[in-house]
Amino acid sequence: MTTTPRRARAPRQSDVARLAGVSQSAVSRVIGGDTDAARIPEATVRRIQEAIKELGYVPNPTARKLRTGRNRLLGVHTFEAVFPRAREDFYFEFLLGIEERAEEIDHDLVLFTSTGGADGRRRVYRDGVNRLNVADGAVLLGVAADRAELARLEADGYPFVHIGRREVPGTRITCVVPDYESAAAAIVDRLADLGHTRVGYLSAGIDEESYADRRRGYESAVARRGLRDVSPAGPPGPGGVPDAAWLDRVADGALTAVVADAEWLAHPFAEALAARGLAVPRDVSVAVLEGVAADAPVRWDCLEIPRREVGRVAIDTLVGLLDEPGRDVTDVLVPCVVVEGETVAGVSEGSAG
């Protein structure tokens, strides 16, 4: 048995060319499948392919990338968590969609993992080096995206898309986002269809784009349907309990339906109602504007956030950006599904007014 020397130099196109008795460019063309443009005779192609096989030649992706700017590598950068850990549920479905779609379109994925700061937050730029640059472009995700880094990436002309809306003043970044606005509006429409005319919005008070989207959808639908908005004035107290004065008004029949932008607001609200002798959905309907685990204690009417689809769309959007660098896409919306649960009902006679 011949002992292969360890760490032998990898064969290059020129080696293949020499063995096949052709020029290096011929080899390149055969590998690139360019046999149409410059018709290479069957026989030559075969000779080259044999040489490739004999030498065990594999193209060098680095050289390819340097030359063409592409290497069919897409980066994925998450701004927090080491390997998907605490937020594993949050990321997981997105990642599945990303992977699934990348593979369908024959791209490889590169997951950038290293943190970079002692704070555990992940950075794109380390010592001024854009680590993502080895990939053709990247999908970024993370609730705590660093806006300065996004802005810099954008200024550097690095192609990327962000999952979740992120607005950075003076910058147009391409985002792929669940369409919370339409979903919130659809829920209000449903309430209106069921006869509700006085509704309220329970806000967690989170200052983030996706929550603004929900609120906007709610407000536009309330206006469009001519409903009366009877939302509490301020943010909830600790534990998500709403303002007591407002609760008393609700107990007096000030509204018949409430929309909460987080599940953890709905629970204390329902309990506060119960304490006042009201029941959900008999007296007040409640809908939640986010996804709720299937095994949750209460089957809230809620949203289903199409995480997987968002991941897939992110890949397609990114590749679109790569193929057409001129394009200026900003938001790509992915529809949410409204899930009917057990907490929304028609207006009961007693509370109609």
Added chain:
Amino acid sequence: MTTTPRRARAPRQSDVARLAGVSQSAVSRVIGGDTDAARIPEATVRRIQEAIKELGYVPNPTARKLRTGRNRLLGVHTFEAVFPRAREDFYFEFLLGIEERAEEIDHDLVLFTSTGGADGRRRVYRDGVNRLNVADGAVLLGVAADRAELARLEADGYPFVHIGRREVPGTRITCVVPDYESAAAAIVDRLADLGHTRVGYLSAGIDEESYADRRRGYESAVARRGLRDVSPAGPPGPGGVPDAAWLDRVADGALTAVVADAEWLAHPFAEALAARGLAVPRDVSVAVLEGVAADAPVRWDCLEIPRREVGRVAIDTLVGLLDEPGRDVTDVLVPCVVVEGETVAGVSEGSAG
């Protein structure tokens, strides 16, 4: 406000050089920190750094890699599973160690994710292309490592280490492995120290290197300490229940201690003993040659597999390979800790003999 043209060409060293009024190689030297070798005056260095800042220059890792063969990118390839899922995941602790160490030595990690086959198994080679090639080297893991791929990688001279021993005939692959052999021997030594002279080995019958390691450690220690080996003849029946005839001999006092190479063998064994009126560890001591969850129903005497440390060592070994391509490392052993539980005791008087 000036509108930056989207997707502007990234600045190169030559741009910096022009702006600073120096040659491109001077720029390269400043960036490479080579100011010692070829003393560049303070003033020049500063001018160059200003130009770098003004232009927002960042080095191109692809070009770097093409030139030097290194880009401080280490690949991680897992042969199965999509994204590392839960904490309990087989991979998780290894990955933590890998990430931790890579970061300490200022390398970035690239997680190769895409499957490649319809079977869901991950491949290194796809259409003959070694996808790992963008990284300087890689750590591979996976219980179902494809030996053919390992052999090919090795033949191609690609630098990699494998976590867990994998033997491929005719090939010397570098493995980082928990030292099961020593650990198994240490456990037997402890049993011998406690007065046990007749012992048995419960094998799950898994045909894998790490199980062979355990058995070897057991057998060498048994021989060295002059113990009598009273192991069951064949593999366990369904459910891990050992051969009944052998159990009867155990009930007759044929041995006083047993070592199991999997936790799921220890349970049915203990139950079978109980059915025959024997107790663990009163009559028979039992040790498990693998890690056991801290919250397991029985606190077995067992091993603690240093997964995190294995990950760290894998990185160091890999980088060692990169720095000294000539070296021919094969197995790197990482010590296991023997965890004392409640299932091993000294030989009781009644069963001594």
Added chain:
DNA sequence: TTGAAAGCGCTACCAT
């Protein structure tokens, strides 16, 4: 139909 050669951005050698 095929080959020669330029050049992607960088590092390092060899001049000055």
Added chain:
DNA sequence: ATGGTAGCGCTTTCAA
């Protein structure tokens, strides 16, 4: 101390 330049492996234009 600094600059010119070769060349990493590849794709692609231009000539032959």
